[in-house]
Amino acid sequence: xxxxxxxxxxxxxxxxxxxxxxxxxxxxxxxxxxxxxxxxxxxxxxxxxxxxxxxxxxxxxxxxxxxxxxxxxxxxxxxxxxxxxxxxxxxxxxxxxxxxxxxxxxxxxxxxxxxxxxxxxxxxxxxxxxxxxxxxxxxxxxxxxxxxxxxxxxxxxxxxxxxxxxxxxxxxxxxxxxxxxxxxxxxxxxxxxxxxxxxxxxxxxxxxxxxxxxxxxxxxxxxxxxxxxxxxxxxxxxxxxxxxxx
Amino acid sequence: xxxxxxxxxxxxxxxxxxxxxxxxxxxxxxxxxxxxxxxxxxxxxxxxxxxxxxxxxxxxxxxxxxxxxxxxxxxxxxxxxxxxxxxxxxxxxxxxxxxxxxxxxxxxxxxxxxxxxxxxxxxxxxxxxxxxxxxxxxxxxxxxxxxxxxxxxxxxxxxxxxxxxxxxxxxxxxxxxxxxxxxxxxxxxxxxxxxxxxxxxxxxxxxxxxxxxxxxxxxxxxxxxxxxxxxxxxxxxxxxxxxxxxxxxxxxxxxxxxxxxxxxxxxxxxxxxxxxxxxxxxxxxxxxxxxxxxxxxx
Numbered sequence: 001x002x003x004x005x006x007x008x009x010x011x012x013x014x015x016x017x018x019x020x021x022x023x024x025x026x027x028x029x030x031x032x033x034x035x036x037x038x039x040x041x042x043x044x045x046x047x048x049x050x051x052x053x054x055x056x057x058x059x060x061x062x063x064x065x066x067x068x069x070x071x072x073x074x075x076x077x078x079x080x081x082x083x084x085x086x087x088x089x090x091x092x093x094x095x096x097x098x099x100x101x102x103x104x105x106x107x108x109x110x111x112x113x114x115x116x117x118x119x120x121x122x123x124x125x126x127x128x129x130x131x132x133x134x135x136x137x138x139x140x141x142x143x144x145x146x147x148x149x150x151x152x153x154x155x156x157x158x159x160x161x162x163x164x165x166x167x168x169x170x171x172x173x174x175x176x177x178x179x180x181x182x183x184x185x186x187x188x189x190x191x192x193x194x195x196x197x198x199x200x201x202x203x204x205x206x207x208x209x210x211x212x213x214x215x216x217x218x219x220x221x222x223x224x225x226x227x228x229x230x231x232x233x234x235x236x237x238x239x240x241x242x243x244x245x246x
Numbered sequence: 247x248x249x250x251x252x253x254x255x256x257x258x259x260x261x262x263x264x265x266x267x268x269x270x271x272x273x274x275x276x277x278x279x280x281x282x283x284x285x286x287x288x289x290x291x292x293x294x295x296x297x298x299x300x301x302x303x304x305x306x307x308x309x310x311x312x313x314x315x316x317x318x319x320x321x322x323x324x325x326x327x328x329x330x331x332x333x334x335x336x337x338x339x340x341x342x343x344x345x346x347x348x349x350x351x352x353x354x355x356x357x358x359x360x361x362x363x364x365x366x367x368x369x370x371x372x373x374x375x376x377x378x379x380x381x382x383x384x385x386x387x388x389x390x391x392x393x394x395x396x397x398x399x400x401x402x403x404x405x406x407x408x409x410x411x412x413x414x415x416x417x418x419x420x421x422x423x424x425x426x427x428x429x430x431x432x433x434x435x436x437x438x439x440x441x442x443x444x445x446x447x448x449x450x451x452x453x454x455x456x457x458x459x460x461x462x463x464x465x466x467x468x469x470x471x472x473x474x475x476x477x478x479x480x481x482x483x484x485x486x487x488x489x490x491x492x493x494x495x496x497x498x499x500x501x502x503x504x505x506x507x508x509x510x511x512x513x514x515x516x517x518x519x520x521x522x523x524x525x526x527x528x529x530x531x532x533x534x535x536x537x538x539x540x541x542x543x544x
Contacts (some may be wrong), residue, residue: 038408039379137280164406165434165448167281168531169538172495179479179496195409196437196531200497218499220325231409231437238410 002029003062004155004187005050010059012045019045021210022059027203028160029155032178034190035200037207038238041189044160046207050189051158052076064155077105080149080150083160086176087145090134096124098148105152121146139170146177150186157181159190163197174199197233206237213237247397247428248293253302255288255451264451265300270430270444275423276444278432282320282332285435286432286447290401292429294324307396320348323395331376336458337366339535340374341392348393352511355394362418363388373388380411387418389495391427398422404438411468416441424428436531454537459530466528466536468492469508472500475519482518493539502532 005027012020020042027033031032039042048054050063052072064078088097095116100113103133120126123143133141142162149157159178163171182188190201198204198218205215214221214237218230225233248270256264263285271278278286291297293306304311309318338352345352356363366384369377374385376531381543383403390398400419404412416438416526419429425470432441438458439445447454448464455462478501485494487504490511492504503523505511513521528536 038410059493159404165282167284167538168436170281171497172497172535175496176479176482183479193406193408194435196498200496234409235413238408241410 001065003027004029004065005033005061005063005189006051007061007068008059010046010049010061011057012042012049012054013019013057020049020056022209023207023212025205025212025215027156027187027189029187030182031187032182032190032200032202034201034204035189035191035196035207036195036204036234037191038241039245041207041238041241043109043207047158047160047191051079051081051144053072067182068126078155080152080154080157081160082145082149082157082162084142084162084164085160088133088148091132091133093130093131094120094136097144099217102151105154115151117197119151123147139173142166142170143177144169145174146174146181150181154186154188156187160186161191161193163192163194163241171197195229195234198230198234206234208237208241209243213240248276248291248304248430250289250304253289253292253299254296255292255299260482261451263299265293266451266453268287268453268456270428272428273423273426275419275429275441275443276430277439277445278430278448279434279436279439279442279445279534280432280448281434283450285451286403286448288451290324290432290458291428292398294322294352294399295319298340320393323390323398323447324403325390325398325400325403327381327405329386331374331382331386331389333433334373336371337374337377338370340385340446341388344389345392350393352392358394359388359391362391368533375461380409380414383407383411383415392424395427397430398429400429402432402434404433410436412438436534437531438481445468445530447530449534449538454534462530462533463528466533468504468536469525470528470532471503471505471508471523472497473503473516473521473523474500474524475516476499477519477520481516481519481521484519485511488515493536495535497532502526504536 003026008024009022011022035043049056049068052068052075063075066074098116099112120129163174178188203217205212221233225236227233250266250268253263253266278389280286292299293304293311295311295318306318307321311318341352362384366381404415423429444458446456481495482501485491488511490505490507492506494501494503513523
């Protein structure tokens with residue numbers, strides 16, 4: 001299998017607190033990988049290391065073919081990132097956001113402008129090309145933010161709770177965009193608090209107190225824990241947590 | 247206990263609430279279910295007398311939200327969506343502050359907040375700003391309860407909270423209901439709807455349906471099928487093109503499908519996807535989707 005994320009015994013300590021404790025896993029190209037855990041389980045710290053934003057204390061890790069200790073800048077160029085909290089500039093127009101992010105990731109001007117039109121058409125947002133982002137409904141913003149995050153055709157896109165607060169139809173349309181990107185070979189690494197969304201993922205890992213306590217397909221996890229939903233699986237594991245979140 | 251009649255509210259050109267009427271009974275745990283922008287917070291602010299409606303009337307515990315607002319505020323507890331306690335005060339100072347402005351003391355109503363407050367009491371000298379998300383939520387609920395309100399308004403108390411803390415929070419709401427407090431709670435999580443006695447499904451400032459969750463489900467006007475296949479995304483795109491398919495959405499590892507004419511869209515039509523159909527009972531999310539697709543007028 002062709003892996004785009006591989007870690008071995010990856011660890012991050014802050015003083016004597018071990019935020020991420022010896023995690024080892026691999027994610028394949030084009031896979032939709034769900035990264036779950038309660039607040040405080042260590043998801044954000046792990047994700048920051050994988051994105052090249054935080055240096056691990058020990059262990060090994062490769063993302064998009066680059067070493068997370070020594071090639072952090074190369075990693076950043078080959079990934080996309082989107083979170084619910086911040087993704088787009090509200091005071092820029094729709095096309096200006098795409099132009100800006102495309103430019104930051106080194107996409108050529110000649111490519112950027114045709115790709116802006118193509119992307120907006122696919123989203124059905126061509127008429128909103130010159131609209132300020134702050135004037136868009138939340139659901140449109142999130143679909144746009146996802147498209148901006150993969151505008152430079154990264155190998156992997158990291159999605160940090162991307163669908164909070166949107167209506168169920170928009171949430172599904174969002175997942176359709178995710179499937180479309182994955183079918184083109186982009187790997188999706190996603191965190192979510194919606195346990196039903198875990199069922200959209202090809203494979204899911206669940207972190208408890210800094211460790212990966214379970215990792216498999218949703219189907220196999222439900223069987224392993226004799227549960228009917230991922231929600232039940234999550235509760236079985238997360239209940240054991242010693243740490244309180246933040 | 248809460249009586250809302252034909253409330254309208256516009257912000258400039260934007261219609262936030264359109265002809266909202268609901269009645270919440272004493273002792274009921276009533277949920278406003280809907281995504282961001284549905285109008286939940288606007289309705290909360292009107293019912294807690296913090297915002298005036300453009301038209302329509304509302305009373306809470308027999309008090310008019312416009313005329314009797316001063317008296318009303320002694321009767322209600324309100325936990326806004328954004329954490330709004332004093333970050334620089336300690337846990338105990340916050341609770342004491344809210345008790346004092348309502349002319350009461352922590353001791354007087356301790357029994358009411360004890361099940362919740364006792365969980366964070368060991369951190370009572372910690373500043374509120376330094377608490378974890380789950381603890382902040384418990385403190386905010388304690389502060390909203392300390393003056394013994396008859397009606398509690400909770401605006402998205404579980405948003406952004408992990409599933410374990412969410413479950414714990416709903417356990418607390420059940421206990422408050424048992425103590426006789428009327429609770430109006432909003433949430434964007436459809437799976438929380440079944441934990442309420444009755445719910446109002448909301449979108450774009452309008453109420454789509456009000457009833458007990460199981461009654462809404464029972465009124466689903468057509469048959470719903472779930473489909474498993476070897477490639478859901480490809481099958482989804484195929485089904486969207488098929489004239490006999492009415493709606494089709496991804497639902498975790500399944501597709502959920504309704505048909506215009508099921509006899510013209512059997513699994514044989516989609517055999518290359520090894521599609522297997524199974525009729526299922528809809529959940530609240532199915533109902534919400536179907537209502538918002540305007541295939542179902544209640």
